[in-house]
Amino acid sequence: MPGTAPRWIRRWAIATTIILASPAMAQLLGGGGGRIGNAVGGLTSGLAGGLTGQGVGNGPLTRAIVTPLDNLGGMLSSTAPGDLLSLRRERLRALVQDNRRVLDADDAGAPIRRDEIVGLGLTPEALAKAKSAGFTLARTETVDNFGLTLSVLAPPKGKAARKAIEALRRLDPAGSYTLDYVYEPARAPLAPIAGPAVGGGDAGAGVAIGLIDGGIGNHPAFANAHIEQRGFAGDPKPSGHGTAVASLMVGDVGAFHGVLPGASLLAADVYGGSASNGSAVAIVRAMGWLAERRVRVVNISLVGPPNPLLEAGIKALQAKGILVVAAVGNDGPAAPPQYPASYPGVIAVTGVDAKGQALIEAGKPLHLDFAAPGADMVGAVPGGGWERVRGTSFAAPLVTASLARLGSVDRLAATARPGRGRIGRGIVCGDCGTAPQKVGAK
Structure with missing residues (x-):
C-alpha cells in the first residue's frame, strides 16, 4: 500500500x-x-x-x-x-x-497535556469570562526573570482542551491561549533509569552552559565536572538521553573527552523520569531559571510543534543575550519543521556521520545553521560505561559547547568546514566525537 x-x-x-x-x-x-x-x-x-x-x-x-x-x-x-x-x-x-490519563492529542496528533489550556498574561476580565463559560482556573504561575504570568485553565467537564480552546479565543480575541504541548528528545519519549542523579549543588565558576533535557545520571566522566541540576517536573531523575548529551559537553575521563570539560553545566530536567512530562510550561520555567543563572548558551535537544508559550520563552532568552541551540529532529525531511529549532534566531543543528555526510534521518527545519558529528561516536550511560549514539540530539551539544568556548556565532562559523548533504553553514567540531573503539565500546 x-x-x-x-x-x-x-x-x-x-x-x-x-x-x-x-x-x-x-x-x-x-x-x-x-x-x-x-x-x-x-x-x-x-x-x-x-x-x-x-x-x-x-x-x-x-x-x-x-x-x-x-x-x-x-x-x-x-x-x-x-x-x-x-x-x-x-x-x-x-x-x-499509553498515557491517556494525562495526555491527549491535538487535531494534528501532537501530544498535549490533557485538560490544560495555558493563557499568557490574561487580564482579570478575561479570566472572569472564562470562568463564566465553565472553565476552571487550575493554577497561576509566574516565570521568574521573564515577566510571564501563566494561567492554566481546565475546560468544562466533558469537553476536550483541543476543542474548548476555540471557545476561549472567541470570548477573548485579544488574549493569547495555547495547548500545553509535550516535547520529546528528538526521537521518542523518555524513560526513567534506575540510580541517582548527578549534581544538585553549586555549578562552580567559569563558562556557564544551560541544558534543558532529561536528567543526568552519575558517571565517572562527571567526576571533575561542575554540574548543578534542578527538576521542573518533580525531582531530577537520570535518563540515557540527558546523560549522553551532558557527557558530550562537559564529560572527561580516560580516552573520552567532551568539548568543554571545564565548563559549568546547569541542567534542567523537564521530564522527571516520565514521558508524559516535557511540557511547554516546564520548558519555559526551566528557561527562566537558566536566565536567572546567567548562562551563556542553552542546549535544547527536544522537538515538537510551535506554540506561543515556547516562542515567548525563546524570545525572552534572546532578549537577555542568551544563545539557544536546538536539534532539528530525526524524523526525516518529510516531517513538519520542528521547534524550537525553527524559531528565528535559534541555532538549528543537524548531524553528520564520520564521513561528513548529513544523516538521512535528520529533519528539515525552516532554517539550518550548522552540522556536527551525530553518529559513529559514543556518549555516557548512567551508572558508567558507554554506548554508541546517533541523531541530531547529539550533534547539538557539540555545537553548544563549541559556541560557549568560542563566544560568538561568527567565530564558530569561521571554524566550519564543508560536508555532504544539507549541513547549513558547514560542519563544526568535526573531530569532537569519541570513536567507540577508543573506549572499548562495541
Missing part, C-alpha cells in the same frame, strides 16, 4: 514502542551491549534494572530486540522519507495511548 512503512520499519517501530520507545533506547543504545530491565506496560514504565552500558546494571532485555541504532543509517538510506513520517505518527500515537 502506498505510504505504508516497509516491514522492517514496522517491526522496528513495534519493538521500540514495546520497550518504552525512549531516546535512551531509540538514540542511545546502538552498540549491542546495552540492556534494559523489566520493561513493561508501555512508554512510561520504570526500568527496575536500569539502562546499562559496558557491563553496568543487571536487567535482561525482556520483550524485544532493538535494532542497533548506529547501524540504522544504512537501512535508512533505502527508506523513503514518508516511511519515517509514518513511524513518527505511530510513535506519537503510542505515547498518547
Whole structure:
C-alpha cells in the first residue's frame, strides 16, 4: 500500500514502542551491549534494572530486540522519507495511548497535556469570562526573570482542551491561549533509569552552559565536572538521553573527552523520569531559571510543534543575550519543521556521520545553521560505561559547547568546514566525537 512503512520499519517501530520507545533506547543504545530491565506496560514504565552500558546494571532485555541504532543509517538510506513520517505518527500515537490519563492529542496528533489550556498574561476580565463559560482556573504561575504570568485553565467537564480552546479565543480575541504541548528528545519519549542523579549543588565558576533535557545520571566522566541540576517536573531523575548529551559537553575521563570539560553545566530536567512530562510550561520555567543563572548558551535537544508559550520563552532568552541551540529532529525531511529549532534566531543543528555526510534521518527545519558529528561516536550511560549514539540530539551539544568556548556565532562559523548533504553553514567540531573503539565500546 502506498505510504505504508516497509516491514522492517514496522517491526522496528513495534519493538521500540514495546520497550518504552525512549531516546535512551531509540538514540542511545546502538552498540549491542546495552540492556534494559523489566520493561513493561508501555512508554512510561520504570526500568527496575536500569539502562546499562559496558557491563553496568543487571536487567535482561525482556520483550524485544532493538535494532542497533548506529547501524540504522544504512537501512535508512533505502527508506523513503514518508516511511519515517509514518513511524513518527505511530510513535506519537503510542505515547498518547499509553498515557491517556494525562495526555491527549491535538487535531494534528501532537501530544498535549490533557485538560490544560495555558493563557499568557490574561487580564482579570478575561479570566472572569472564562470562568463564566465553565472553565476552571487550575493554577497561576509566574516565570521568574521573564515577566510571564501563566494561567492554566481546565475546560468544562466533558469537553476536550483541543476543542474548548476555540471557545476561549472567541470570548477573548485579544488574549493569547495555547495547548500545553509535550516535547520529546528528538526521537521518542523518555524513560526513567534506575540510580541517582548527578549534581544538585553549586555549578562552580567559569563558562556557564544551560541544558534543558532529561536528567543526568552519575558517571565517572562527571567526576571533575561542575554540574548543578534542578527538576521542573518533580525531582531530577537520570535518563540515557540527558546523560549522553551532558557527557558530550562537559564529560572527561580516560580516552573520552567532551568539548568543554571545564565548563559549568546547569541542567534542567523537564521530564522527571516520565514521558508524559516535557511540557511547554516546564520548558519555559526551566528557561527562566537558566536566565536567572546567567548562562551563556542553552542546549535544547527536544522537538515538537510551535506554540506561543515556547516562542515567548525563546524570545525572552534572546532578549537577555542568551544563545539557544536546538536539534532539528530525526524524523526525516518529510516531517513538519520542528521547534524550537525553527524559531528565528535559534541555532538549528543537524548531524553528520564520520564521513561528513548529513544523516538521512535528520529533519528539515525552516532554517539550518550548522552540522556536527551525530553518529559513529559514543556518549555516557548512567551508572558508567558507554554506548554508541546517533541523531541530531547529539550533534547539538557539540555545537553548544563549541559556541560557549568560542563566544560568538561568527567565530564558530569561521571554524566550519564543508560536508555532504544539507549541513547549513558547514560542519563544526568535526573531530569532537569519541570513536567507540577508543573506549572499548562495541
